[in-house]
Amino acid sequence: MSDTTHLLIPGAASASEGCQQAQQGLALPHLDRLLARLSPHPAQSDDGEETSFTPPHERALARALGLPAEDGRIPxxxxxxxxxxxxxxxxxxxxxxxxxxxxxxxxxxxxxxxxxxxxxxxxxxxxxxxxxxxxxxxxxxxxxxxxxxxxxxxxxxxxxxxxxxxxxxxxxxxxxxxxxxxxxxxxxxxxxxxxxxxxxxxxxxxxxxxxxxxxxxxxxxxALPQPVPAPSAAPSMPTPLRDAALREDWRAWAQAWAALDAGPVAGLLRQAEAGAPVMLTLCGERNARTFHNAPRSLAQRFQGFFRPLRAADMLHKL
Structure with a gap:
């Protein structure tokens, strides 16, 4: 949807021991509340490997822009x-x-x-x-x-x-x-x-x-595909998490997550609570997971009532 606000977060998690330790004390209340309101968007999610040439956030960005997302071949x-x-x-x-x-x-x-x-x-x-x-x-x-x-x-x-x-x-x-x-x-x-x-x-x-x-x-x-994809609004992609992860500075990474949760994530939550269409993509070193506020089935709502999706659980899947 062209009027959907899309927040794409690279570096949201890492399999490294330092990141796993940093996640243990990580509190992300706005992300928890946002995930509880959203549904998985399988068509915009993907699985990969740490050895793939293209990191998950680049694949996700390519899909959002209408570009080919084949590993190592995004133009x-x-x-x-x-x-x-x-x-x-x-x-x-x-x-x-x-x-x-x-x-x-x-x-x-x-x-x-x-x-x-x-x-x-x-x-x-x-x-x-x-x-x-x-x-x-x-x-x-x-x-x-x-x-x-x-x-x-x-x-x-x-x-x-x-x-x-x-x-x-x-x-x-x-x-x-x-x-x-x-x-x-x-x-x-x-x-x-x-x-x-x-x-x-x-x-x-x-x-x-x-x-x-x-x-x-x-x-x-x-080379660009022909015809060239029509112009579209690029997702908002803050990079502090990615930058800290590349340096393996996990203290800065945790601080960046706290700032993102209080800023862009909280802003997306307010939009979702107001009924505006939103999309959230979380990217680790291997996988990308996308969520949106599409109508959920009765079974999904029932399951979510008892076991709402938590940020900590989702980060471990990236």
Whole structure:
């Protein structure tokens, strides 16, 4: 429904031990009351794995926007360009994030690109250095943001890529695109590491005490479906829970939940109590669960009277 207020909450739960401990003392009274008023919306919910390329909240957001939600193949870069009013020319696009891979004997960890201290001029200078190498493989790079460029090329048409959130602060080797399908990207990764290892760009950064940039991550690849989905209101998607979960700061995560419960969740509850159509999507690392205030059957109401759905129980299912 176009007039439905949709609140989509990423990072609502995690299977990690720290999160499980943080949940034990978590009080979410407004979420409890809201869930008691809503019904499950199976058509908008899904099950996944922690190893899927696309996190649940991205799948949920894609469905809400009318985009394909196949794992690793949501065309976020093409959608971003379309939202800017720029033509995609029917081509496949992808995001390319310059980053640092920290290599040890048993891990290749992707450090947070936001910690690189890249500003626009440095990012554009780096793009000019690497763009010719990408161009040799039919990939055209375009500046978008300091830690995110756009890329176009046939390579991205059917390429499954892992969300940056999935690989952030983790070993990249578990999240690399299929070796056969992405042989070009694997080679480019090697070439960029060799190119940038002794490049003056990084020498200058090292002299200033800044982290070196030695690699990149491709994500959000694909072409938009035709016809392009009609514009629709995007769900409200607060990210404090997700941000705290990515840092594994579970104290901040619990504080963020308390703030969300008192703010956006309480606001959605007031709308539901006033009879307005609302939708709530809770997303963990594996699953997404959506609820709405559609009419409930007599059996559902009877069961809910004796065993109302509690926030604590729902978080364990994410």
């Amino acid at each position: 976020w870069a093409a959608w971003h360009r379309h939202q800017q009013g720029l033509s995609t020319n029917g081509e496949a696009w992808a995001f390319v994030t310059p980053c640092q891979w920290q290599v040890t004997t048993d891990h290749v960890t992707l450090r947070d690109p936001e910690q690189l201290g890249l500003h626009e001029s440095a990012s554009r200078a780096l793009l000019a250095i690497v763009a010719p190498w990408f161009a040799e493989d039919g990939i055209t790079l375009h500046y978008d943001q300091p830690t995110r460029w756009l890329a176009s090329g046939p390579l991205f048409a059917n390429l499954a890529t892992a969300s940056l959130e999935r690989v952030l602060l983790r070993d990249v080797r578990a999240w690399m695109p299929d070796a056969k399908q992405a042989r070009t990207l694997h080679r480019l990764h090697s070439e960029m590491q060799m190119l940038l290892y002794t490049h003056a760009f990084n020498d200058e950064r090292t002299a200033r005490g800044l982290p070196v940039v030695n690699s990149f991550w491709v994500h959000g690849a694909g």
